[in-house]
Amino acid sequence: MLLQVLELEKKYKSDMAVNKISFQIEKGQCIALLGPNGAGKTTTLQMLAGLLTPTSGSIRFSKLEGKDYRSKIGFLPQHPAFFNWMSPVQFLQFAGELSHIPTQQLKEKIEEVLQFVRLADVKKKRIGGFSGGMKQRLGLAQALLHDPELLILDEPVSALDPAGRRDVLSLITQLKEKMTILFSTHVLHDAEQVCDKVIMLKNGEIQWDNTLEELRKAFTTSAVKVQTEEVIGDKITDLPFVEKVEFVTDSSIVVGEMNENTNELLTAMMERGLTIKRFEKLEDSLEDAYMKVMGQ
Numbered sequence: 001m002l003l004q005v006l007e008l009e010k011k012y013k014s015d016m017a018v019n020k021i022s023f024q025i026e027k028g029q030c031i032a033l034l035g036p037n038g039a040g041k042t043t044t045l046q047m048l049a050g051l052l053t054p055t056s057g058s059i060r061f062s063k064l065e066g067k068d069y070r071s072k073i074g075f076l077p078q079h080p081a082f083f084n085w086m087s088p089v090q091f092l093q094f095a096g097e098l099s100h101i102p103t104q105q106l107k108e109k110i111e112e113v114l115q116f117v118r119l120a121d122v123k124k125k126r127i128g129g130f131s132g133g134m135k136q137r138l139g140l141a142q143a144l145l146h147d148p149e150l151l152i153l154d155e156p157v158s159a160l161d162p163a164g165r166r167d168v169l170s171l172i173t174q175l176k177e178k179m180t181i182l183f184s185t186h187v188l189h190d191a192e193q194v195c196d197k198v199i200m201l202k203n204g205e206i207q208w209d210n211t212l213e214e215l216r217k218a219f220t221t222s223a224v225k226v227q228t229e230e231v232i233g234d235k236i237t238d239l240p241f242v243e244k245v246e247f248v249t250d251s252s253i254v255v256g257e258m259n260e261n262t263n264e265l266l267t268a269m270m271e272r273g274l275t276i277k278r279f280e281k282l283e284d285s286l287e288d289a290y291m292k293v294m295g296q
């Protein structure tokens with residue numbers, strides 16, 4: 001385990017932004033913190049990054065018990081601030097000095113991270129002329145300067161156009177091989193593309209903390225819809241599935257709780273002289289499952 005969060009709480013006067021949440025992060029995981037606006041994502045990430053003091057609860061970084069765990073965290077805020085007159089090299093030099101990275105190491109690291117985020121060609125240009133995607137990649141470069149073990153990204157792709165989104169998500173995918181990543185998003189699809197696990201937040205509380213595969217399993221219905229050429233009538237009244245049958249029309253039924261026994265149902269219907277015209281598995285999409293968990 002890399003990080004353990006216990007009963008973490010942040011209250012703003014009477015407003016409970018984060019309500020005693022607990023979760024843990026294993027080394028090497030890529031986790032998405034998913035939730036609508038106001039769910040408490042930024043508040044949580046800022047507490048983890050040490051930028052905000054929790055009202056109560058604890059954050060433990062396993063390997064650095066007692067030391068300042070923040071030195072091992074790389075953080076990209078939701079709205080990174082840049083000096084427009086600076087160049088990427090100047091900005092990273094400035095950020096690296098603030099983090100007390102030794103001079104020679106910093107020089108090499110700046111070249112390395114700029115190469116990684118594909119800004120090496122424009123490293124001496126003014127940041128003021130950069131696109132949103134370029135700025136976000138520069139922000140990511142800054143978060144990587146001190147070789148963090150845990151990279152925390154607050155809505156890294158939310159403000160980007162589709163191409164910028166794809167760029168940054170692909171960089172995150174490459175970084176997954178090297179470090180543990182926690183990033184927030186309000187878009188399920190972003191989480192689906194890169195992460196192993198999702199923590200869903202709503203009103204400051206965790207609604208789900210597991211893989212998307214488990215989410216799919218937990219919320220997928222196993223009904224099938226069968227449409228026939230003929231009127232079905234009472235031809236299926238003796239089938240073992242009869243209690244789960246609902247007629248949609250005279251020649252179309254939905255049968256619930258069908259798992260491995262779908263073939264049996266179809267065979268039985270054909271044996272009773274029904275011609276199968278259409279057969280459909282009615283599975284909830286991941287989006288449906290997300291909506292159910294979030295109660296939306």
Ligand SMILES: Nc1ncnc2c1ncn2[C@@H]1O[C@H](COP(=O)(O)OP(=O)(O)OP(=O)(O)O)[C@@H](O)[C@H]1O
Nearest residue numbers: 012015017035036037038039040041042043044186
């Ligand atoms: N400085 C603050 N003072 C008072 N309330 C705040 C403050 N910061 C956040 N909140 C409240 O805390 C709750 C959680 O906000 P937070 O920004 O963490 O949510 P979020 O999930 O990151 O949303 P978004 O996607 O909009 O950034 C919201 O109800 C918000 O209004």
